[in-house]
Amino acid sequence: MASSKNVVFDIVGTLVGYEKLFEAIEERLGERLKEHGVGPASLFGYTWIEVAEREYTYLSMSGLYRPYATVFEAIFWRMLYKAGVPEPRNFANEEDLAAIMAGYKAMELRPGAKECVQKLRDAGFTVYGFTMGDISRVGGYFKAGGLDWPAENLLSCDTRGVGKPDPEAYRPLLNQLSVAGKPWFAAAHMWDVSAARRTGFRGAYCSVWESEPLTDLFGGMDVLSDGLPEMADKIIAASQ
Template sequence: MGDKLRAEGIKPRLLGYTWIDATEREYTYMSLSGNYKPFSVVFQAMFFRMLWQAGISEPRQFATDEDVQFLIDAHDKEPMRPGAAECISKLRDAGFTVWAFTAGDLKRVGGYFKSAGVDLPSENLLSCDTRGVGKPSPEAYRPLLEQLQKHGQPWFAAAHMWDVSAARRTGFKGAYCTVFEKEPLLELFGDMEVVADTLPEMADKIISMS
């Protein structure tokens, strides 16, 4: 759809970002209001609304359900962020047990690790879908925190500042990587134990501070 979007003055990258960003907002609002829906369900439903907000007067004539499914399938096959596999390897070599806690579904997120050649045991991959409570609610993080606190104060690392800052307020140590958002915005979200520009550097700082 790239050429069609550009012909309308819509940058595909910006549309992709706003689609995910708006989905995160609606997903969170629904969870807070007691109407939890899996992220993937909200994501698919939001696409035509985003075309409307981008200036397409007849979104369902501009794109089809098949187009949306193509984009979702591509999203499901995205590679992990640069340096993610090395980051995990560094932490494991230093004696850490690595968990993943996602608002996405287990199959999709588990596929990211598998495609990157990272072995992540199924019991160490958790989704908000299991309890029906979305991040950044403290109740989403608290069960994992209570489980891991038995072994000391755990770290929470993310490339979304809203995510890691919420986990930190719940009781985790916080590590943030700017690989996705570029700007930490500490004046909004507060201090972090670790801020790094790459995921391997973030791992090194966590290890150093531990």
């Protein structure tokens, strides 16, 4: 039986930040990228993430689902080419890519993430995670950050082979949790939380990753916040 109060979090980008990935790109390729007029590493990394999300989503929509990390790694050479590197496989090698992917696996919880989750748990919420990432990698972020997360409360799009933001990705969890009241979906990606909200969740958005909510584009939210602990406070207040 579901709890009467439930919050589902996006994980990567919301509770987990990308800084370690950007640091790995800078350490491994930063100076070489600058020689081609490409920088900073965080901009290259952001573009890589965003394009990978698009390709992941398009593959899922077209019936050829692939895990997100597989897509992210596969398009590395294309991203270098589109960034202005004319011969990407002469510019970087497999060892460079492996080092960057190690940084990807070493990403850390955002400041305030543990406090946010604890506030909700202390207020009687059951907290779930729903990620495009694979369970073992995402679970590793929690373990490394000292955040206890029950295995049964961590779910991945990989299980059903349907990627966010397809409404069918959110619907099974929505149906499971709605038996005890309308659940929340919380994210720092407006495309994610807005899709979940249109599917039937209450929506909570934190601007820690994107800065601009763009509600005129994505629609209104039940909760808007600048920080993760603040988001938890507002979810709790709105649920009373």
